[in-house]
Amino acid sequence: MTSATHARTKTRIKICGLTREADVDAAVAAGADAIGFVFYPPSPRYVTPERAAELVRRLPPFVAAVGLFVNPEPAQVEAVLAKVPLEVLQFHGDETESQCRRYLRPYLKAARVRPDLDLVQYAAAYPSARAILLDAFVDGYGGGGKTFDWSLIPAGLAQSIVLSGGLDGDNVAEAVRRVRPAAVDVSSGVEAAKGIKDAAKIRAFIAAVRSADND
Numbered sequence: 162m163t164s165a166t167h168a169r170t171k172t173r174i175k176i177c178g179l180t181r182e183a184d185v186d187a188a189v190a191a192g193a194d195a196i197g198f199v200f201y202p203p204s205p206r207y208v209t210p211e212r213a214a215e216l217v218r219r220l221p222p223f224v225a226a227v228g229l230f231v232n233p234e235p236a237q238v239e240a241v242l243a244k245v246p247l248e249v250l251q252f253h254g255d256e257t258e259s260q261c262r263r264y265l266r267p268y269l270k271a272a273r274v275r276p277d278l279d280l281v282q283y284a285a286a287y288p289s290a291r292a293i294l295l296d297a298f299v300d301g302y303g304g305g306g307k308t309f310d311w312s313l314i315p316a317g318l319a320q321s322i323v324l325s326g327g328l329d330g331d332n333v334a335e336a337v338r339r340v341r342p343a344a345v346d347v348s349s350g351v352e353a354a355k356g357i358k359d360a361a362k363i364r365a366f367i368a369a370v371r372s373a374d375n376d
């Protein structure tokens with residue numbers, strides 16, 4: 162690197178929907194920045210607070226635990242927070258800003274992207290969000306392994322972007338080069354089956370992000 166070139170800020174990487182010790186260990190070993198636990202009971206990746214607490218204990222310092230919720234009752238979030246030391250909350254449903262910020266934790270607000278969604282207006286409704294997580298619109302709220310048209314992402318959103326939706330080891334480098342998100346989030350694209358991660362796919366995903374960071 163010459164004095165005229167600058168290293169890019171590295172794209173943060175979240176691996177979501179973990180249910181097994183081996184998958185947590187694989188994600189950490191591969192260099193994930195954050196691990197996500199799904200507290201949405203209809204999801205095949207759902208974990209109980211007790212199970213998530215066991216898995217979080219394996220995390221080294223500075224790997225963040227993220228809790229994913231869809232339209233939760235406050236009592237559900239409080240019950241999880243009483244048992245699981247989560248650094249960040251992820252709201253993937255139709256929660257309002259005041260519903261997201263009542264827990265006094267950094268949070269990501271998911272936008273389910275489709276052509277008729279005004280993302281600038283959407284992001285403006287969540288000024289307290291740490292980032293807006295962009296996911297494809299799918300039935301059932303998320304985790305569907307579906308990409309969306311990245312050209313729908315406007316420049317100059319007020320918050321940082323976490324890009325998700327159908328990312329995998331084959332497409333994430335292009336996604337990072339085109340969107341330059343603050344972070345990427347993946348579930349289906351690093352799985353052998355729903356809720357069962359594949360260590361080789363996790364490694365390939367993270368290597369692809371890092372190669373794009375260096376372009």
Ligand SMILES: O=C(O)c1ccccc1N[C@@H]1O[C@H](COP(=O)(O)O)[C@@H](O)[C@H]1O
Pocket residue numbers: 177178197199201204205206229231253294296301302303304305306307325326327328346347348349350
């Ligand atoms: O993973 C789930 O089961 C899930 C359920 C409900 C809402 C969101 C969910 N996952 C999140 O969806 C996006 C995209 O995931 P994928 O990579 O396309 O499978 C991601 O942010 C997951 O955290």
